[in-house]
Amino acid sequence: MSDRETTEDTGSGDAVDRLVDELSPRELAGQLVVSLPQFLSESEQRRIFAEYGVGAAIVRTPNNPAYMAAFTNRLQEYAAASSAGLPLLVTGDFADGSASSMPLQTGDLPPTARDGSQGGTAFPTAMALGATGDPANARTAAAVTARELRAMGVHWNFAPVADVNTTPENPVIGVRSFGERPERVGAFVTAAVEGYRGGGADDRVLATAKHFPGHGDTTVDSHSGLPVVDADRETLDEVHLPPFERAIEAGVDSIMTAHVVTEALDDERPATLSPAVLTGLLREELGYDGLIVTDSMDMAGVKDGWGREEAAVRAIAAGADVLIAVSKGENAFEEQVRTVEAIAEAIWSGDLPAERVEAALRRVLDAKRRVGLLDRQGKPAGRRRDPLAATATVGAPAHRETAARIAREGVTVVHDDGVLPFDPDAAATTLVAGVTDAVTRVAEAVRDRANGDVVTWRAASRDPGESEVAAAGTLADDVDRVVVVTHSGRGRPRRSDGQLRLVERLAVSSVPVATVAQELPYDLAIRETDAGVAAYGSDTPTGLTHLEAAVEAVFGATPGGRLPVTVGEYPVGHRTDR
Known part of the structure; x- marks a missing residue:
């Protein structure tokens, strides 16, 4: 029996029985749906929750915790x-800390909710955590994230990723995975689940292991297509x-389904719509009795083949309890x-049997009890958050210092021909070159860390042409050292030809050249420059923590990470x- 089952009050009780009996079909349906209010007007937000009784909302992080x-x-x-x-x-997707999701607009909320400017704490990616070799870091990151999320009124995090990244060309998992070895991934997943649990209902966040039964061996992104995994059952096991x-x-609170066809289990339907996967394997074979939540039903992996409405009904019939029924664009409200x-x-x-719907509703209500939204009598409790208290908690200096420490422990020097560390005290000019916004952030970190001038060069696109590469090479010939930031990652699992040409040209300059792999460490598979450092970051502003740690490694700090x-x-x- 799992920790979740033994430590929580999971009995249905008279209150749950009463709610099951009293709710109308539409109210029952609403409790099984997650809405994305960001793409709705204020009046539509009011209707989706007050009129249609939708039971969950997915939110994106603003720069302002009070907001x-x-x-x-x-x-x-x-x-x-x-x-x-x-x-x-x-709910939300905050795998890398409370700062790791897209911003919301402040709208017309009270002025007290618009004061302040600091955002949440950005923790290293799962792969960076895995590189530290210490699951305690995943536990700490999850516990701090839970505290910050609860301060802002968020109860449920769609993390950790339990996928084993066995395919370097995977376009959607990558650094979201703790690694390629199941025992390592399992240890870090366990630690994260424990961390999200916190010290009790007031600072607990529901954890979600995803994407069942595994998205790590795919070369298609389920946001844009339907991946197929052809691994045999022995490999899955x-x-x-x-x-x-x-x-x-x-004792994980929820498990998210993958919009992936796993042929050894069901060669016709993605896991999200498969009774064989959700009921046969997850419920009956593995004995899981917690919440099953789908990945976004707006993704092509299910929407294109079955349509939103049919896919929604099929998913619940297959065994899912909650649907992420988000929609974007001008018809978002109507589609939800x-x-x-x-x-x-x-x-x-x-068409949906009563016992299937009632079982889903009981799990939803149980989840609300576990985070203090319902008391044991089923009455609402603990809805409101204090915006000023959120400001004091979210992004606190101690939290950010913890994130920076963990980032330093994860950064990995993959190779070094004796040029590292660059001397931070030398009056030397450093060129920082690359194809993403990371160039600016790395240059700022170099200025903070080292003396001397810093020159930057950024390509106009992610695939610089020959003339651009030549210009970068000319700059490299006139400086004392070079840091080139490469990027492959989510949606772009391979570097462009232009990036390859850029690195090749910089490598033949007469000065030391260090590569910082911004996201995927596979950029360093070929020893192209004098040194290679893996940051395991992301292509978002929250990747700054990783980049700062990588620059520290280039200029003398001793990193602790291993691949x-x-x-x-x-x-x-x-x-x-060294």
Whole structure:
């Protein structure tokens, strides 16, 4: 029996029985849906939660924690006005800390909610955590993230990623994975689940292991297509399922489905729509009894083949309890409403059996109890957050210092021909070159770390042409050392030809050249320059923590990371010591 089952009050009770009996089909349907209010007007937000009774909202992080707290308070007010009056589970995708999601607009919230400017704490990516070799770092990052999320009114995090990244060309997992070895991934997943649990209902965030039964062996992004995994059942059992089994043993609150066809389990339907995967494997074979939540139903992996409404009903029938029914664009409200109504119609007609819907609702209500939104009598409790308290908690200096320490422990020197460290005290000119915004951030970090001038060069695109590369080479010939920032990552698992030409040209300059692999460490598979440092960052502003740590390594700090994946000739566990 899992920790979740033994430590929580999971009995349904009279209150749950009453709610199951009293809710209308549309109210039942609403409780099984997650809405994305960012793409709705304020009046549409009010309707989706008050009129349609949607039971959860997914939010994106603003730069202002006070705003987020006020925003979630407002959503809770809308939910309280519904006929059932049930509080919202507020969710989000905050795998790399409370700063790791896209910003919201402040809108017309009270001025007190618009004061201040600091954002949340950005923690290293899962692969960077894996590179530290210490699962305690994942536990710490999760615990701090949970504290910050709860301060802003968020109860449920769609993390950790339990996928084993066995395919370097994977376009969607990459640094979101703890590594390529199932035992390492499982240990870090377990630690993260424990960290999100916090010290009790007031600072607990529901954890989500994703993407079941594994998205690490794919070369298609399920946001844009339907991936197929052709691994046999033995490989699934030995490589891709163990981290999920570890998560279940640790009492994970929810498991997210993958919009992936895993042929050894069901060669016709993606896991999200497959009774064989969700009920047969996850529920019956692995014994999981927590929440099953789908990945976004707006993704091509299910939407293109089955349509939103049919896919929603099929997912619940297959065993999912909650649907992320987000929609974007000018028809977002209508599309989210149609999803609720399709589920309600299936409940009313009996296409969705009553026992299936009731089981899903009980798990949703149980989750709300575990984070203090419902008391043991099923009455709403603990909806509101204090915006000023959120400001004091979120992005606190101690939290950011912890994130920086962990980033330094993860950065890995993959190779060094004796040029590192660059002398920070020398009156030397450093060229920082690359194809992303990271050039500016790395240059700032170099200025903070070293004396001498800093020159920057950034390509006009991610695939610089020959004339651009020549210009960069001319700059390199006139400086004392070069830091070139390469990028491959989510959506771009390989460097462009222009990036390859850029690195090749800089490498033949007569000065020391160090490569910083901004995101995927596979950029360092070929020894192209004098030194290579893996940052395991991301192509977002939250990647700054990784880049600063990488620059520190280039200029003298001793990094602690070892490769959590195989990179060319360099095996898992490799690093170059000074």
